[in-house]
Amino acid sequence: MAKALLAQHALMLETLKDDKDRMEGLITLAIPAGIGPLFVTPQLLEFLQIFPKIEFELITLTSKAEEVFYNHPEKVVHVSIGYGVPGTGDIVSRYSGKMEFIPCCSPSYIKKHGHIVDPSECAVHTGLSYTGGTRTKTQELQNGGVVKQLKWKKSLSFQSLSDLKNACLLGAGIAGDIPLIHCIDELEEGKLVNVLRGWKRPAAGCYLYSTKHFVEYRRVKTFLDWMAEKHREILEQIDNRFGQLA
Template sequence: MLNNRGIMKIDSLKVFIAVCENLSFTKAALNLSMPKAKVSYTIKDLEEGLGVQLLTRTTRKLSITPEGMECYERAIKLVNEMEDFQAMFLHDTDDKLSGKIRIDMPVPVAKNCVLPNLSEFIDKYPGLEIEISSTDRKVNLIEEGIDLIIRVGSLQDSSLFAKKIGEYELLNCVSPKYIERFGTPRSLKSLKDHFQVHYCQQLGRENDYFEYMEEGKIKKVRTKALVSVNSTEAYTAACLEGLGIIQAPYSGLRDSLEKGDLVEVLKKYKAEAMGVYFLYSNRKFLARRVRVFMEWVEPYVKDYIYS
């Protein structure tokens, strides 16, 4: 929205950002605690003031135009810079932080590391609202309005900034149930007589290899499977039920190994360690509220990885 001097209001940009991140006027209005009609009017006024169409509306779908996407990226930066500018002149700055932080992370990291400690962060920053997405799929920061990703594994999107937190050591494991039924895998040659739980984020894609490092290079041995899964929790569960070998981070297997529910095998043939990273858009100014979350959670993630 523009005022009578033609100056854009920062609140109008916040409304526009909310609509882009929800791709819905209704959801944006709910998140902003604002009447839907006011949201619609604000967007219309913003488009008229800028002289461009920012959103394409149909009866079933709301989408962002190329001009709208450029406006969204610039609006994010402007709003975050304004919030940081205001924070410079507030006493007890961190206590007065407000807004929403949307983070995507793997299920085990959320379940075993972040959520058990999150009340500490919430108590310290009561004005912040935390949204945690926990899936194994790759997410799009811009389209889904994600502020920060905690990612495990290889990095494929070069448009994102990455900060490495640490590395997961991967172990090869089976359960006593598997050993009772199929015996213990003792060599790479013996893998032809064994089964591996195949993991793939998108079922139907080939990922039927046992991986190991040799002289600094990744080597692969094709394996058979009784079951293929697309989630980390199902991956471990399948192994516990005796359905095959898995190659997974020690931190997620620690309890099962200590209880004897899993047994490490093929210790000489470990897969390459998996990096753990913070990812965020290099086109988005990193807001203070996101930075304080990163600073708070990093020691917990490191402790989870290495303890």
Template sequence: MTKADDLILFAQVVELGSFSQAAEKNSLTNSVVSKRIARLEKELGVQLIYRTTRKLTLSEAGKKLYKGATNVQQATIEAISTLSGFADSITGHIKMSVPTISGDLLLADAVAEFCTLHPGITIDISLENLFVDIIEDNYDLVIRTGRLEDSSLIARHIIESQWVICATPDYIKRNGQPVEPENLLEHNCLQYAYQTTGASEWEFKGENGTYIIKIKGNFTTDNAAALRKAALGGYGVAYVPRCLVYLDLMKGDLIDLMPNRVAKKLGVYAIYPFTRHPSKKIRLLIEHIRQRYLSMSEYF
């Protein structure tokens, strides 16, 4: 038994979240898996996994080793695939997380279509706005809008997402139309709590660069669908990603108030753990998602 085999087994324990599942996958007993991980820890002189009755948690050393172990595992899989012809088709499971706006708009459909195109693939898709811990929570792929701060992850840019200021014709008729960003101080501004810059800090273009207007309002939510409904109800002015309200703008149910003044534009990224060679199924899924975004580029 080589150290490479133990590294691959360690990666599987992390991905599956338990010794017993790794044992079952490799037709081993729990005690054999436990002994091999203990042997790896002894050889390296560090504890890799903290074991409790409920869950396994990676140590800092374990997190670093996991990145390298997945490289070994992926290289082994791809080498075998080349010989067996497996590379011509893709199989396996993908666990991914996507933001609620994109999930509702196109990603749920795009991912379901991908599964249909590749019958050997199963995908568990979670819709959530909070940035998940990819390594800790064993995600294979995450779609997110904003900035990537963890250098241990790889991000592929998909598209830019422009934000807009909008309100209903009825709201404008009752309260007047804000022409300049400063006019918003006189309006009820509906606030989206899921913003890195803060729900009440709206960014605009000025003659000397971008600047912030600190608005006020009586409604704040961290749910994009709820914010859209409040805007469509005529209760105030909303600052949202254009993709969320694109169809409403096209139908005239909402009016884009300052199309050339809103400065906020965020990148949409496909993010995955750092490996030299991301698996074929992940590469294909990212490209499939990218093409679906580009096919709807007018929404963004």
């Protein structure tokens, strides 16, 4: 543990040697698994067209986005992306929109087990649950002011959202909370079906985070503001696509 902390301190000292006004150098970015193809990589390529001397290192986020600046033992993280609340203290945040969580299953599951419209029916179905560290496990759904517990006949738990979605596509059960960004394509293509209509986990705020220290660097602050705007555009487009489905 001491060696990891010393390594982190050495990296921090190297960062402090940088010219704060230069639009060049490394930005280490922590992101949840699975969001890269739509939500990160295309935007990084676009940003690099504008600022070609920037370098990026991407690491997988395994905790809440605002916590990674303190609990990652080997890397100095400049920016993180994830669900959360506005930053406080030394944490700086940029809000980029809200993420809806959609109860889904495959058409093959419905054909075999029937449609489901109310959480009380979950007691005779198989539930697919996400238990990764980026957010809490979904244990209840809301519809207006009504809250109902999710109680499954049996449950399959996944720490990887990609694995959960693949199991859902294969007809293994009902996922109560796939983030809309991860299922909008499959919903449009008919590979997944929105069940429990009206019932869902409350939407989560999406944020980009950094620290007061790192936003003093022009490259970090420029990227933080630029990426937040790009994400606002993407989330708005996804919401509009889902609205057309509904």
